[in-house]
Amino acid sequence: MGHVSGNNTGFRLCPGWFDRQAQESLVTLLRKSVAAAPFYTPTMPRTGKPFSVQMTNFGPLGWVSDQRGGYRYQATHPETGAPWPPIPSPVLEVWRRLAEYPSPPEACLVNYYRPTAKMGLHQDADEEDRAAPVVSISLGDTALFRLGGTERRDPTRSFRLSSGDVVVLGGAARMAFHGIDRIYPGTSTVLGDWFPEGGRLNLTLRRVTVGR
Numbered sequence: 340m341g342h343v344s345g346n347n348t349g350f351r352l353c354p355g356w357f358d359r360q361a362q363e364s365l366v367t368l369l370r371k372s373v374a375a376a377p378f379y380t381p382t383m384p385r386t387g388k389p390f391s392v393q394m395t396n397f398g399p400l401g402w403v404s405d406q407r408g409g410y411r412y413q414a415t416h417p418e419t420g421a422p423w424p425p426i427p428s429p430v431l432e433v434w435r436r437l438a439e440y441p442s443p444p445e446a447c448l449v450n451y452y453r454p455t456a457k458m459g460l461h462q463d464a465d466e467e468d469r470a471a472p473v474v475s476i477s478l479g480d481t482a483l484f485r486l487g488g489t490e491r492r493d494p495t496r497s498f499r500l501s502s503g504d505v506v507v508l509g510g511a512a513r514m515a516f517h518g519i520d521r522i523y524p525g526t527s528t529v530l531g532d533w534f535p536e537g538g539r540l541n542l543t544l545r546r547v548t549v550g551r
């Protein structure tokens with residue numbers, strides 16, 4: 340398996356971590372969990388502007404955003420009030436194999452990108468634990484991922500993330516700016532009849548609190 344690192348900044352791209360069959364079984368598992376925690380449209384702090392991605396979470400803590408409360412982690416779904424479903428075991432397995440971190444992840448953010456959705460350049464900065472990496476899994480249509488440095492003005496590189504790829508932002512890359520510039524519609528069939536219009540799912544694993 341090719342690991343594109345290029346340097347020792349703590350950024351790793353693991354192309355094809357999940358083969359097609361593993362992607363399909365993961366999609367089936369995710370679909371069941373999402374039935375208990377439906378996607379919702381988060382809104383921006385202060386402005387209340389809706390995100391173009393839809394979100395839900397698995398695990399003890401979920402990342403949420405809305406006009407009144409801003410960016411935060413909470414134990415319950417903002418619309419149903421229910422605790423988030425557990426993180427599926429094949430997803431936890433990715434963390435065990437790649438995170439090089441003793442504590443388990445507490446949050447698995449699930450982003451759904453419609454073919455026109457994108458995500459602006461940002462840092463993952465709402466976690467108390469910055470020693471743990473951020474590990475993310477791509478499923479469905481290919482995305483153009485942009486990775487910068489720890490300052491917004493730093494130069495950026497772009498990568499295509501395909502279905503089954505895993506990205507690790509650890510070490511010096513833990514606080515790197517990153518975003519999704521675009522989705523390439525029609526590049527994967529793995530989401531099947533769950534999302535007839537296609538699009539992309541991204542699962543982001545994070546440790547939130549400092550491990551006990």
Ligand code: SIN
Pocket residue numbers: 450458475484517518519541543
């Ligand atoms: C994120 O930064 O929350 C998502 C990144 C991605 O979709 O690959």
Ligand code: MN
Pocket residue numbers: 461462463517
């Ligand atoms: Mn992020």
